[in-house]
Amino acid sequence: xxxxxxxxxxxGLKTIVVLIWLGCLWGQxxxxxxxxxxxxxxxxxxxxxxxxxxxxGELFLACVEIAFIGVWxxxxxxxxxxxxxxxxFPHVDLIIGCASAGTALTAIILVTFAVSAWNDATMxxxxxxxxxxxxxxxxxxxxxxxxxxxxxxxxxxxATDQSDxxxxxx
Numbered sequence: 001x002x003x004x005x006x007x008x009x010x011x012g013l014k015t016i017v018v019l020i021w022l023g024c025l026w027g028q029x030x031x032x033x034x035x036x037x038x039x040x041x042x043x044x045x046x047x048x049x050x051x052x053x054x055x056x057g058e059l060f061l062a063c064v065e066i067a068f069i070g071v072w073x074x075x076x077x078x079x080x081x082x083x084x085x086x087x088x089f090p091h092v093d094l095i096i097g098c099a100s101a102g103t104a105l106t107a108i109i110l111v112t113f114a115v116s117a118w119n120d121a122t123m124x125x126x127x128x129x130x131x132x133x134x135x136x137x138x139x140x141x142x143x144x145x146x147x148x149x150x151x152x153x154x155x156x157x158x159a160t161d162q163s164d165x166x167x168x169x170x
Contacts, residue, residue, distance in 0.1 A: 005078040013075055017068050024061045032057035043127075045120035049112060060105045067098035084156070084163040092153045096146060103142040110135040 033054060040050035070091035077083045077091070113135065117128045 005083075007079065010075050010079045014072065017071060017075075021065055021068055024065050028058055028061045032061065043117065043120055043123045045116045045123065046113075049116055052112065053109065056105050056109050060102050063098040063102040063105070067095045067102075070094035070098070084160045086160065088156060088160070089153070092149065092156060096149045096153070099142060099146045099149060103139065103146060106135060106139050106142055110139060 036050050036053040036057060039053065040047040046053075070093075073091045074083070074088060077085070077088055082088075110132065114132050117123050117131070120128070
């Protein structure tokens, strides 16, 4: 099979994936626990939700890490020249599934935060609005990513079908 991807590009992409994965580990062990505890300490309405935010944040980062397994496998398929085969579809499905789970977790956090912070006297209006706006923008970006991945899966299916047809002709 013909290799379509430059090996140096793949090495660069894999390096970036490793760095992001390490960032996710840092987030799981440092950022999420500290942020959820800080939020609970600053705003009284968020104190009972400390563990919920911690668990949902950890699960979200786990979704990102698992999705990168699929990304890594797609890079490997691309490097071996077998990208346009049926082998690629489970990895794309893994990425879409992880993105969908992460989006659901973000939606749960957004709704929980909005309901609990709405009437908190210690939380200024701008703080509540800013956090809700960031979560809302994140949710929209995640939905956009899922839709983009669905389109890319359709393009992959079309390319795979055409590749299979060409192999039959040749």
